[in-house]
Amino acid sequence: MTSILLAILIGGAFGFVLDRVGATNPDYIIGMLRLSKLHLMKTILLAIGVSSVLMFGGLMLGIVDPGHLSVKAAYAGVFIGGILLGIGFAVAGYCPGTGLTAMATGRKDAVFFVLGGLLGAAAYMGTYSGIKATGILDNILGGKTTLGQIAETDYPALLAVNGSLVGIVMGIVFIAVAFALPASLRGEGQKVDAGSAKRA
Numbered sequence: 001m002t003s004i005l006l007a008i009l010i011g012g013a014f015g016f017v018l019d020r021v022g023a024t025n026p027d028y029i030i031g032m033l034r035l036s037k038l039h040l041m042k043t044i045l046l047a048i049g050v051s052s053v054l055m056f057g058g059l060m061l062g063i064v065d066p067g068h069l070s071v072k073a074a075y076a077g078v079f080i081g082g083i084l085l086g087i088g089f090a091v092a093g094y095c096p097g098t099g100l101t102a103m104a105t106g107r108k109d110a111v112f113f114v115l116g117g118l119l120g121a122a123a124y125m126g127t128y129s130g131i132k133a134t135g136i137l138d139n140i141l142g143g144k145t146t147l148g149q150i151a152e153t154d155y156p157a158l159l160a161v162n163g164s165l166v167g168i169v170m171g172i173v174f175i176a177v178a179f180a181l182p183a184s185l186r187g188e189g190q191k192v193d194a195g196s197a198k199r200a
Contacts, residue, residue, distance in 0.1 A: 015101040024102035026093020026109070033090050035185040045178035052171030056164040059150070066152040073143040076136040 021043045022028040031037030058064030072078075089095050094102060094113045102110035124131070131137065146155045148163030157163060 014097075015104060018098055018101045019105055023098045024105055024107065024110075026102075029093045029095075029098065030090065038181050038183055038185065042178045042181050045174045045181070049171045049174030049176075049178060052167050052174065056167030056171065059164045060168075066150060069150065069153060069155075071144045071146055071155050073139050074141045074145065075139050075143075077131070080136065 018024060022040055023043075028037060028040050032040045055064060059066060085095065092099070092109075092113050094110060096117060099110050099113040099117065103114050142156050142158070144155055146153075146157050146163050148159050148161040148166040149157040150163040159166075
């Protein structure tokens, strides 16, 4: 019961933050993908960077238990699914998490997005055996392989380097990129601002 309550609390807090940063607004997401509104991209990169530094730093300091790590296996289906998710992300302006959060805020378009996602999941479940038979769910690149070696785990690594250190460095790079990115890479935001100033 405690785990369920904790999950509801953390999920609610996460949904609140998603809504506050604009991730429940498809215009923000599509603008991000068009490189015209990078506020959301900067927020995502900053969140990933800070989380990476804290998690891998915690691993190095012995604060985080390596047993809690769960490395996902690499297989062709992951890449195909990623492409499909990206296309859906661009067309609908939602991903599964932001779609559910947007639905909770009362957006009607998000309701249809979530229903479509559930139908897609049901179709995948119904055809799973046939999809599995194609071999696209078979492990590639070593399956559950990490970029660097993570202490106290048996995950194979692509490089003979300290994986926690790699994670910290990558996190710092993400943070730096988040701060370095301008508000827009297409100049559309500046055009709107100039037009507003002219009318004023």
